[in-house]
Amino acid sequence: MSNQKPSLPKGTRDFAPSVVNKRNYIIQTIRKIFEKFGFQPLETPTMENLSVLTGKYGDEGDQLIFKVLNSGDYLSKIKTDLSEINSSQLTTQIAEKGLRYDLTVPFARFVVMNRNEITFPFRRYQIQPVWRADRPQKGRYREFMQCDADVVGTDSLLCEAEILMMLNEILTNLGIEGYEIVVNSRKILTGMATYLGHPGEESALCVAIDKLDKIGAEGVFKELKQTGYKELELNKLNPILNLSGSNKGRLATLKKLFGNNNETQAGIKEIETMFSFAENMQGNLNTVTFDPTLARGLSYYTGVIFEVKMRDGSIGSISGGGRYDNLTGVFGMPDVSGVGISLGIDRVFDVMETRNLFPKEIATTTKVLITNFGESEEVYAQQQLSNLRNEGIAVELYPDAAKLKKQMSYANNLNIPYVILIGSEEIANNKLTLKNMSTGEQNTLTLNEVIQKLV
């Protein structure tokens, strides 16, 4: 038999038990908070029909969708001459399914398909992996986990305000500091294009203006000139790029600047309303920055947009989202407004790992190891094992009568917090010796005393 070297597809990873425990810690924290805000869980299939996915993420996005080859002898079913078609035409003939690219579009599809069963407004959260055929980099994987919370069926800005609250609560609970929730409105960007004399051309503006941090005002201008913006028009952009002061001050300045530009004023109003709702709920707005140059996000956003980034710039955004007024429209269900955010737990993980933010005790789910002294102690040990499990304590008995040193280092390496020693003395007195592995302290106790300490 030939010896083949095992390997993993590019951009995918195994998660060892200690890593899964850390990821679960993040997921549980997020889930708990999503549920506290009234969101209900939803899961959708790994695969969607390509007709559902295609065209929702722009041309670039379409290319990043992993396609799933049709089953059977798909080649024989091709009707056209292979030499006359290109790869993308071939793709439509041999692949009708693709892997989920995000959780928002499958959610929209679900809402449309189940519109008669759903009670609106519908709040759901969804925690599942998604796949993108992107070129991997740090914090960028081909398979990664997204945690989404969306509300559809209302255009109330209460939802946006709640998103700010949830993000704060999640990140604070995880112990993450130095993050910034950046907000803007797509309407402000649309209005900005009009204001600069290019109505309806905000996408070029968005692409350029979003890079302000990276390439500076000159870079933005240079890029916009290439797409048809003129020097004179661009000068009007300066006061926007140079906004300073508090969120309220910036909003006020912008309001004056844009005068009777209705689109922009509507966007500003949205942000103001969102802020005041959050204030009513005692939300912390110190972590929130209104930035009219934030332009990230997928093409379907129409209202407020969000992005969470680390102030030290150590990683790309850890969360993004916004309001989309017509996502269900493409599936034949118009006039349904939705808003949501997506947290990338792989990036949250990377931030927490580099900053050592994971509590030590989550490294394992096992609470206690019972040592194995050999055949004569086995019966008693197995009984105690069962007694502890019946109390809901996560416990394992070392399966072999290995040297105690080996059993102890097993518990130590796996970060199991307690060890119970059962030898002839313990059996004779009907007791257990409980050792705390972090303090080294140990006591001989009755079963009930042990249970009280461990529960």
Next chain:
RNA sequence: GUGGUUGUAGUUCAGCUGGUUAGAACGCCUGAUUGUGGUUCAGGAGGUCGUGGGUUCGAACCCCAUCUUCCACCCCA
């Protein structure tokens, strides 16, 4: 998708202009310590140098291809 970069022990990395048996630290195993881990000490095991070709008397080192890693662009969690 475009351009660049990386790959040597379980892990992180040395390895000179191509020249004998490829090194270190940490980890692992054994013992000091037959009822005590995390510290200490003594000893030991472990590598087809990512993979496949090529150049050469000779390749971890040079060339080509391929996979992988990371970076920039694009885009994004």
